[in-house]
Amino acid sequence: MGDEVAKAAALISPAAVTRSWLLLAWVSTVAGNLSLLGSAANLIVCEQARRAPRNAYDLTFWQHIVFGVPSTLIVTAIGIPLIGKL
Known part of the structure; x- marks a missing residue:
């Protein structure tokens, strides 16, 4: 998918390539926070917390x-204006 993102962004402008990668990374990170199933790390x-011998x-x-x-x-409300300035 990464190559497709880069190719599509390059059609807009060279600067759009960097912005598209940053946007993809940010959205992936924020989406992982939404639900327990959003990220393998969450699971x-x-x-591990369930299996802990104490507590x-x-x-x-x-x-x-x-x-x-x-x-x-909250992260989305803060991040959208910041990404808009890139």
Whole structure:
């Protein structure tokens, strides 16, 4: 997919190539924060927390959503104006 992003951006301008990569990286990162299934790292940490010998914690999909949605909205509200300035 990366080659397709670069080719499409290059048709606009050389500067658009860098901006498209930054935008793709940012969107991928923010999307991973939204839900427990949004990132493999989320699932790994959740499983390790559940298996911890002391103070084990069972994080459910809905418990993560309670944190994930507001944090994603805040990061999106801050990030969109910043990306618009690139």
